[in-house]
Amino acid sequence: MRRILIVGSAGAGKSTLARELARRLDLPLIHLDRHYWRPGWVAPDDAGFRAEIAALAARPAWVMDGNYGATLDLRLPRADLLVLCDPPRLRCLARVLRRRWAHRATPRPDLPEGCPEQVDLEFLRYIWRYPRHSRPRVLAAVASVAPALPVVRLRTRADLHHWLTTLPRP
Template identity: 75%
Template sequence: MRRILVVGSAGAGKTTLAREIARRLDLPVIHLDGHYWRPGWTPPDETEWRESVARLVARPAWVMDGNYGGSLDLRLPRADLLVFCDLPRLLCLRRVLRRRWAHRAARGTVPRPDLPAGCPERVDFEFLRYVWRYPRRSRPRLLAAVASSVPALPVVRLRTTAEVRRFVDTLPTAPPGPSVR
């Protein structure tokens, strides 16, 4: 496994899991949020975004976290494994709110490492609604995209925090030596 795609609802633990997979397998990690958003939470031009994703997936090895359904057609064919963090929506909502308050308590001085400069942690009604609706709206689209474009792609679907822990425990720890980073 040299190219692993980690997807799931906001608050499902994609970023944390991607970092741990990358650490254990000694692979570079790519947080798509950091490549997508411009200061002030401004999205990029669609053509520019797709060109950026094409460059990222062309790399020989990566652990990539993020949804961005409009670029799945570029990412899925290059992935060796899809890890789907499919945790319960209430847990995801709780984590999103906890993360927001943790960064607010730090008065914005400790930005999330996966977010670009000029994009402070935020939670609004639309974002909470997205998290709530993820199981009914986004999950079916994701699974359909996998089934239609890359049906042979191995998928690990993690539905509980215990399953996430067990999955991580199955990963080898990278031996000392040259890194692919």
């Protein structure tokens, strides 16, 4: 396992898990939010972002967290494993609100400089709709782009802890 892709709703624990896996497996860590957003929450042009993602995915080893469905076609074929962080939506909402409070004065380590933590109604809607709208798109992309890719779906803390016990210790 040299290239692990982690996807899931906001607040699902993707970045936290990515940091832990990168540490345990001694792999480079790539937070896609740091590559996508520009200061002030400005989005990059699509072609430039796709080129950057293609270059990142071409690296020999990584733990990469982030959704960005429009680039799954670049990342899934390169991944050795897909981890779908899939806790209940209420847990994701609570985590996002707790994270917002925790980072009210300090930047999040997985966000670029100039992008302070923020929560708005559209973001909360995205989280609420993730199980019905985004998750099926991810699974459909896996089925069409990388059907042989192993998928680990983590719904509960117990799922997460059990799966982590199967991995090497640092």
